Amino acid sequence: MKAIHCDLLGDADVLQVIEVEKPKIRDxxxxxxxxxxxxxxxxxxKLADFRRKVRSATSPKPNLGLECSGRIVEVGSQVTRWKIGDEVCGIVPGGGYAELVAVCDKLxxxxxxGIPLRDAATLPLxxxxxWHCFFRLNRVRQDQIILIHRAAGGVGSLAIQILKYYGCHVYITAGTREKIAFCKGLGAEVCINYRKENFYKRVFEETKGKDFGVIAAKNISIAGGNSLSLSPAAHATLLNDVEKNIWPAIAQQRIRPIVYKSFKLIEAADAHTAMQKSINLGKKNGILDVPSTQSSSHPVSHVAVNHSRAQAPYLS
Known part of the structure; x- marks a missing residue:
């Protein structure tokens, strides 16, 4: 099968399409x-870390690709929920930049x-x-004011829609008029261009001074979260929560992933560059086309580039 292989040429990353062995699945x-x-x-x-630390041709290469969508073509002996032909999306332990990937059935x-198969790859992480940062760690409730920094990115644009669905008042910051308009179209109520005005002052004015003062008055703690550091079991629980609480809103067309641009598989490095430049709106998706290994109604595979580097509770 075909997969992306990372190597170094001088100080530059080289992302190449190579032939590798088909993954063997566990039970x-x-x-x-x-x-x-x-x-x-x-x-x-991962690539940056690889550049800093690796100078040997035999050193382990980064295992790229942490989420995917696609069609199940094999199932392990202990798998009961899924069957061959099921269309799924989920979180993978690396290796998503490939035609085939093995993943735990709980992930x-x-x-x-209502979501196209390829677009679904932008959703799991x-x-x-x-869900982890807002609804678990911070227990977000209806009518709360949520501030999302640099909200035109992948996580930010999805967060606007989810938080609005759950009845929150969403304030955002972004760096251009285009991104401000984009976020407003998704439902953001207060949109602040952080390049032109002081977001703290604007939020203070909009909330009449109540927003930040309540933190001290009610002894509220501020929690930060990163779902990538969670265990597979924790991710499985989160995915179950997402399926129950967010997927219905997508079916109602209240929430949608936003795809930006497509790339061919051989243009993987270009997709990374586009992501770094922060020129896109939404999930910042580039699509890297790959020949399909099976005959199906979806004849190509592709890589959707997630431009967001968001962190919660303030996403950026």
């Missing part, structure tokens, strides 16, 4: 024919109703991060 895993895999900032961080969930 609790499924094999997915990849329709799309989202390129996240974690992939770029995949059905494609949201972002949705899990949002």
């Amino acid at each position: 609790d895993e499924v094999l997915i024919e990849v329709a799309a895999t989202s390129v996240n900032w974690a992939d770029l961080w 995949v969930i059905p494609i949201p109703m 972002s949705a899990c991060l949002i």
Whole structure:
């Protein structure tokens, strides 16, 4: 099968399409024919770390690709929920930049109703991060004011929609008029251009001084979260929560992933560059086309590039 291989040429990353062995699944895993895999900032961080530390041709290469969508083509002997032909998306332990990927059956969930198979690759990690940080760690409730920094990114744009769905008042910051308009179209109530005005002063004015003062008055703690550091079991629980609480809103067309641009597989490095330049809106998706390994109604696989580098509770 074909997969992206990372190597070094001088100080530059070289992302090449090569032939590798087909993954062998364990009893609790499924094999997915990849329709799309989202390129996240974690992939770029892996490459940066690889550049800093590795100077040997025999050193381990970064295992890129942390989420995907596709069709199940094999199931392990202990798998009961899934069957061959099911269309799913989920979180993978690296290796998503490939035609086939093996993943634990608990780390995949059905494609949201009404969402194209390839677009679904942009959802698992972002949705899990949002649910983990806002609804688990910070127990967000209806009518709360939420501030999202640099909200035109992948996680930010999805967070606006999810928080609005749950009745929150969403304030955002962004750096251009285009991004401000984009976020407003998603439902953000107060949109602040952080390049032109002081966001703290504006939020203070909009909330009549109540927003930040309540932190001290009620002894509120501030929690930060990163879903990538969670265990597979924790991710499985989050995916279950996402399927129950966010997928219905997608089926109602209240929430939608936003795809930006497509790339061919051989243009993987270009997709990374586009992500770094922060020129896109939404999930910042580039799509890296890959020949399909199976005959199906979805004849190509591709990599959707997630431009967001968001952190919660303030996403950026």
